[in-house]
Amino acid sequence: MDSIDAASPSYPPKILFVDAFDSFANNIVGLLEECLHAHVTLVHVDDAKINDDLAETLSGYDAVVIGPGPGHPGIPSDVGFITKLWEVDKEHELPILGICLGFQSLCLSHGAAVKKLPFARHGIVTKPVHNDTDIFAGIGRGLQATQYHSLRVDLRGNSSEVATEGSTFWEPTVNCPALHPLAWDVSDASNGPILMAVRHSTKPLWGVQFHPESICTSDEGKQLVVNWWTSAKAWLSERGRTRSLHKEKLTSSVGDGLPPTLEFATAGSSPWDSPTSDSSTSHLAGLLRSVIEEDDIVLRWGRNSAANINPTSLVDALGHSRDEFVLLDSQNHPTGRYSILGFMVPGKTMKVTYSVSDKTLQYGIIQGNMCTMQLHSIDEVWPMLQDALSLHDPRTHEMGSSRASSSTGSDVVSTGLDQYVAGHLPTESPFWGGFMGYISYEAGLETIDVKPHTSTVPDINFAFMHRSIVIDHQTSSVYIQSLLPQDWTWIRNVEQTINKLASQPPLPTGGSTIPQPSTPEEAQENKTLDQSLKHAHISRPKEPTYRAKVLRCQDYLANGDSYELCLTDSTTITTTPQPPLNPWTLYKRLRANNAAPFGAFLRLSHTTVASSSPERFLSWTRDGKCQFRPIKGTVKKTPLMTRAHAHALLASDKERAENLMIVDLIRHDLSGVVGAANTYVEKLMVVEEYETVFQLVSVIEGYLPPHNNGLARARASGSGSVSGIDVLKSSLPPGSMTGAPKKRSCEILSTIEQRPRGVYSGVLGYLDVGGAGDFSVVIRTAVKNQLDERGERGERGDDVWRVGAGGAVTVLSTDEGEFREMETKCESVLEALLMPRGARVG
Ligand SMILES: C=C(O[C@@H]1C=C(C(=O)O)C=C[C@H]1O)C(=O)O
Numbered sequence: 001m002d003s004i005d006a007a008s009p010s011y012p013p014k015i016l017f018v019d020a021f022d023s024f025a026n027n028i029v030g031l032l033e034e035c036l037h038a039h040v041t042l043v044h045v046d047d048a049k050i051n052d053d054l055a056e057t058l059s060g061y062d063a064v065v066i067g068p069g070p071g072h073p074g075i076p077s078d079v080g081f082i083t084k085l086w087e088v089d090k091e092h093e094l095p096i097l098g099i100c101l102g103f104q105s106l107c108l109s110h111g112a113a114v115k116k117l118p119f120a121r122h123g124i125v126t127k128p129v130h131n132d133t134d135i136f137a138g139i140g141r142g143l144q145a146t147q148y149h150s151l152r153v154d155l156r157g158n159s160s161e162v163a164t165e166g167s168t169f170w171e172p173t174v175n176c177p178a179l180h181p182l183a184w185d186v187s188d189a190s191n192g193p194i195l196m197a198v199r200h201s202t203k204p205l206w207g208v209q210f211h212p213e214s215i216c217t218s219d220e221g222k223q224l225v226v227n228w229w230t231s232a233k234a235w236l237s238e239r240g241r242t243r244s245l246h247k248e249k250l251t252s253s254v255g256d257g258l259p260p261t262l263e264f265a266t267a268g269s270s271p272w273d274s275p276t277s278d279s280s281t282s283h284l285a286g287l288l289r290s291v292i293e294e295d296d297i298v299l300r301w302g303r304n305s306a307a308n309i310n311p312t313s314l315v316d317a318l319g320h321s322r323d324e325f326v327l328l329d330s331q332n333h334p335t336g337r338y339s340i341l342g343f344m345v346p347g348k349t350m351k352v353t354y355s356v357s358d359k360t361l362q363y364g365i366i367q368g369n370m371c372t373m374q375l376h377s378i379d380e381v382w383p384m385l386q387d388a389l390s391l392h393d394p395r396t397h398e399m400g401s402s403r404a405s406s407s408t409g410s411d412v413v414s415t416g417l418d419q420y421v422a423g424h425l426p427t428e429s430p431f432w433g434g435f436m437g438y439i440s441y442e443a444g445l446e447t448i449d450v451k452p453h454t455s456t457v458p459d460i461n462f463a464f465m466h467r468s469i470v471i472d473h474q475t476s477s478v479y480i481q482s483l484l485p486q487d488w489t490w491i492r493n494v495e496q497t498i499n500k501l502a503s504q505p506p507l508p509t510g511g512s513t514i515p516q517p518s519t520p521e522e523a524q525e526n527k528t529l530d531q532s533l534k535h536a537h538i539s540r541p542k543e544p545t546y547r548a549k550v551l552r553c554q555d556y557l558a559n560g561d562s563y564e565l566c567l568t569d570s571t572t573i574t575t576t577p578q579p580p581l582n583p584w585t586l587y588k589r590l591r592a593n594n595a596a597p598f599g600a601f602l603r604l605s606h607t608t609v610a611s612s613s614p615e616r617f618l619s620w621t622r623d624g625k626c627q628f629r630p631i632k633g634t635v636k637k638t639p640l641m642t643r644a645h646a647h648a649l650l651a652s653d654k655e656r657a658e659n660l661m662i663v664d665l666i667r668h669d670l671s672g673v674v675g676a677a678n679t680y681v682e683k684l685m686v687v688e689e690y691e692t693v694f695q696l697v698s699v700i701e702g703y704l705p706p707h708n709n710g711l712a713r714a715r716a717s718g719s720g721s722v723s724g725i726d727v728l729k730s731s732l733p734p735g736s737m738t739g740a741p742k743k744r745s746c747e748i749l750s751t752i753e754q755r756p757r758g759v760y761s762g763v764l765g766y767l768d769v770g771g772a773g774d775f776s777v778v779i780r781t782a783v784k785n786q787l788d789e790r791g792e793r794g795e796r797g798d799d800v801w802r803v804g805a806g807g808a809v810t811v812l813s814t815d816e817g818e819f820r821e822m823e824t825k826c827e828s829v830l831e832a833l834l835m836p837r838g839a840r841v842g
């Protein structure tokens with residue numbers, strides 16, 4: 001058998017990373033890659049193959065790192081095969097570093113007790129004391145370390161008689177003679193000293209309770225990892241330990257490779273009865289592509305450079321307000337630069353929906369037959385969407401075009417329109433056409449293998465928009481765009497409408513300075529809206545019930561099952577059929593009273609969404625720059641709440657801890673796809689001001705690696721190069737709506753909330769044919785589903801709107817405080833919907 005000298009400096013270490021389903025694992029992998037240039041293989045604690053053949057697996061590695069995780073090291077399902085690692089025979093022994101749960105498991109297996117802390121430490125940054133030896137050598141006093149734990153290691157074990165043994169901090173106890181304490185947290189008198197690190201006296205085993213990979217752990221965390229590997233290498237060379245080369249790879253399991261079965265919902269002949277002959281193209285993508293008979297995919301577009309148009313006025317002026325359409329409506333914030341409208345075209349637009357509960361995909365061109373496809377999982381949806389987008393990328397066709405005309409490609413003018421601009425696409429426009437719609441929270445749950453409650457709304461709900469209008473509020477430009485052949489008439493009509501609107505006095509744009517409705521029609525619309533809302537029945541979450549749920553969350557937190565739980569609840573507004581409530585008028589009122597950078601109106605496949613979200617989930621540009629903007633930390637605006645006071649409140653341990661946990665979680669989500677080397681935190685916890693609240697916001701960014709970057713690709717999906725859609729699907733549901741670790745937190749929330757969240761807590765936005773995307777987190781939003789649970793219209797025709805709201809529960813929360821926070825968020829929507837336009841104060 002070939003072997004190599006693992007201790008030789010010329011070989012990068014091969015490290016087996018054992019993940020206990022934590023949401024920080026990829027950050028640790030990144031740290032090992034960065035500090036040690038290590039090749040890291042990530043496996044999960046429940047990996048049956050490794051469990052059965054541990055010794056054999058270990059022979060292919062130089063060292064093992066055991067990561068953090070939810071739960072208790074004494075619970076077999078929480079730690080899986082970790083416990084076996086402490087018992088491997090001498091021949092297969094390897095250096096091991098245990099982090100948090102890994103550390104606790106090491107100590108538990110060597111005689112320590114693991115107990116609940118009186119006050120759990122989640123997202124808290126401490127300065128551990130250490131005596132500068134072993135893996136702490138040369139680290140000095142500068143170490144700041146993030147803690148994420150509810151449990152503590154007690155080297156005195158459970159026995160009270162030995163409580164006085166090991167009375168010095170730095171010596172082993174009678175119970176754990178093999179464990180040498182290396183560091184302590186003595187910052188919190190109510191908890192007393194908490195053990196922060198140990199090493200084994202004879203075996204190459206180390207453990208740390210804190211998280212060296214956290215964004216708030218100082219650079220000394222990296223030094224600690226380097227020190228560990230130096231000691232590990234010394235042990236390996238002393239042992240003459242070599243790893244065998246034929247064990248280089250552990251392959252992850254792949255699907256069964258069966259194609260999905262295709263059925264048609266409607267009997268009889270369909271123009272698309274058979275899937276496309278090109279097997280690399282899905283039927284969905286082929287069907288959509290067949291709408292455009294031309295050979296070339298071309299974006300016809302024009303720009304009006306002098307019109308900062310109100311998008312809602314444009315919808316009204318174009319006469320679309322009662323149709324199905326999607327508006328992404330940005331107001332009042334630098335992040336809300338673009339508003340985007342996507343319109344449906346009979347016989348052309350494709351609708352796509354996916355349902356998590358029966359795993360069916362439905363798609364078809366509107367006014368044509370719908371196809372139903374039974375899928376094995378949601379994983380099959382993404383490549384179909386990707387395919388459809390790629391087939392419509394105008395860049396792949398533009399160069400071969402012979403009909404190039406305008407050399408400027410700029411303003412639409414009244415002559416020369418019957419040509420298209422080739423070789424010159426509007427690169428400043430972030431969307432050229434493509435899918436617009438949402439992905440529900442439950443769809444996100446399916447991606448992380450958590451059983452969802454059955455929801456009545458479609459879980460993926462998109463339409464492929466050939467026609468779109470992009471308004472750049474920063475430059476006051478409007479892009480009118482169509483991927484349909486010979487669509488200049490539409491473009492010209494829109495242009496004329498815009499010119500007409502631009503020549504009118506400006507309409508209100510939102511915010512507290514809004515005047516009363518300016519046109520008689522609008523006044524009438526609002527009057528009718530007031531009448532239908534007058535008899536609306538509002539059912540809010542009950543305070544005692546919600547507060548009890550907060551306390552239940554805190555029980556889970558205290559037990560170590562989660563570090564943060566984003567608890568939510570739902571308020572319903574039921575309106576009577578007469579007079580019918582016009583959702584579009586309702587939305588216009590919402591945006592006027594609660595202006596937001598990621599507002600949206602969507603009417604698509606039986607679902608209506610009126611959103612005033614302040615939060616971007618994820619955006620990515622065509623050249624691959626990804627951005628997450630999680631919000632965590634909320635302070636209500638009142639006349640007495642100054643900016644300075646809000647800053648002070650948002651600088652508290654509680655708010656910063658909430659935010660930190662999500663930043664680390666999102667670094668993990670993003671780096672799992674693009675690699676840690678391409679992931680960075682652009683802004684850490686800055687205060688932003690919105691219509692009714694101050695929020696604490698962080699910005700995490702990264703770059704999609706160039707095509708065929710093996711490392712990132714291998715971790716993402718195992719095939720092809722990575723795209724923004726890979727980042728999107730790997731980051732659902734949004735971390736700011738779940739808590740950390742994501743999977744366990746979602747399972748807990750599902751048992752506490754006992755209902756689906758639906759569109760709320762999902763993401764809403766677009767996937768562009770040129771490869772860009774932008775999605776908000778669906779919060780501060782009202783959602784109406786036209787159908788009841790049986791998929792039928794309710795008997796009396798009542799409309800039920802749901803407004804979800806919640807907040808992150810940590811051990812530092814109070815049940816009353818959390819109830820008030822949920823109420824504040826919910827009321828920001830309810831008041832905006834129910835209050836006459838412009839009546840908001842403060
Ligand atoms: C849960 C909601 O908001 C989320 C929770 C926040 C928090 O805990 O501070 C802030 C913004 C959102 O990520 C909501 O608005 O309903």
Ligand SMILES: NC(=O)CC[C@H](N)C(=O)O
Binds near residue numbers: 070100101151559
């Ligand atoms: N981050 C962790 O690994 C946490 C370990 C354990 N679940 C605790 O809460 O103490």
